[in-house]
Amino acid sequence: MYTVFGAGSIGTVLAGLLADAGVPVAIAGRHAVERLRLEGDDETVEAKVPVVAEPLGTILLCVHGPDVFDLCPLWKGRTVVTFQNGVRAEAAAARWCEVIGGVWRMTCTLVEPGRVLYTKRGRVIVGRYPEGVDPEVEALAADLRRAGFDVGVSPRIEGDKWLKLFLNLASTAHAIVRREDHGKPEFGMLKAAILEEARDVFRANGIVAESGDGRDASIDEEIGRHRKGGGRARGVFNSTWRQLSLGRRPKERYHDTVTALGPAPRNEAMLVLLDRATGPECYTAEEALSAVCGR
Ligand SMILES: NC(=O)c1ccc[n+]([C@@H]2O[C@H](COP(=O)([O-])OP(=O)(O)OC[C@H]3O[C@@H](n4cnc5c(N)ncnc54)[C@H](OP(=O)(O)O)[C@@H]3O)[C@@H](O)[C@H]2O)c1
Structure with a gap:
C-alpha cells in the first residue's frame, strides 16, 4: 500500500497512474481530490483514488524540498520516498524516516485540483539512501513499472x-x-x-x-x-x-x-x-x- 503525499503536479500523476495500473494507492495533502484526470500528449487517464488524512503504507512524498522538514518528523520510522528536486531532501528525511531516494524525470503541471498535464510517462529512478538496493526498493520499482514509468534502480542514488x-x-x-x-x-x-x-x-x-x-x-x-x-x-x-x-x-x-x-x-x-x-x-x-x- 502506498500513499502519495502532496496532491500537486507530480503527486497527481503518480497517484493516478498507480491507481490506473491497479496498484493500491491513496492520496493525501492540501486540495487532494478523489477523481483524477491526467492529460498526456498521447493519452488521457481517469482514475479514482481514495483521499486519506493520514498516510498509510509507504509514503511517496511529492511536496517541495523545504516542506520535507515539516512533514517527516510526523512519520518517525516510516518509509518515505523522496521525489524532490535538489539534493537536500534525503538527508532531511533520514533524520526521522527510512528513505528511498527518488528522481522524477518527467514534466507535469497541475491546472486545477485533480487535473494535470504531462508529456509522456517518463523516467523515474529509485534507490536506497544513502546507497544500495534492497527488496523494498525492487518492489517499489516493480510497481512503478506496472504504472508505465521507465524505471531505473540505482545503487548510488x-x-x-x-x-x-x-x-x-x-x-x-x-x-x-x-x-x-x-x-x-x-x-x-x-x-x-x-x-x-x-x-x-x-x-x-x-x-x-x-x-x-x-x-x-x-x-x-x-x-x-x-x-x-x-x-x-x-x-x-x-x-x-x-x-x-x-x-x-x-x-x-x-x-x-x-x-x-x-x-x-x-x-x-x-x-x-x-x-x-x-x-x-x-x-x-x-x-x-x-x-x-x-x-
Ligand atoms: N512538476 C514537475 O514537473 C516536477 C518534475 C520533477 C521534479 N519535481 C519536484 O517534485 C516536487 C513537487 O513538485 P510539484 O511540481 O508536484 O509541486 P506542486 O504542484 O506545488 O505540488 C506540491 C503539493 O504539495 C502540497 N503540500 C505542500 N506542503 C504540504 C503540507 N505540509 N501539507 C499538505 N500538502 C502540502 C501543495 O499544496 P499547496 O499548493 O497548497 O502548497 C501542493 O498541492 C518538487 O520538489 C519539484 O521540484 C517536479
Missing part, C-alpha cells in the same frame, strides 16, 4: 540526484525566458554557460553527478543538448514556471546549491534574474544571456 539537479539548472531558463525565444541560439548559449560553470564547480568539489544504472546522458552530453536550444510545442511547464505563474517565489532555486559550493557568478546571476522575475517567461533570451555572461 545521490549521483542521480546530483545529475537531476544539474538538469534543473537549465529549467530555470525555461521558466523565466519567453517561450518564443527558446529556439534562438542565445537561449542555448545561456543554458550552456550556466551548466558549464556548474560542471566545473562540481568537479572542483569532487561531486559525482552521474546515472547509477548508466542509462541517462552524462553532464557533458547534457551541455551539448542544451546548447542546441529548442522548446516544447505544448504548454506543459516545470515547477519553477508554475510557482511564478501563481505569484509565488520558487521554493527550490537549484542555483543556490551551486553558489554555496564556490564562486559561480553565472549561477549567481540566474538567482538575481529569478528574484527579479515578475512572472514566468518575463525575459528575452538576449536579456538573460547578457545578465549571465555580460554579452
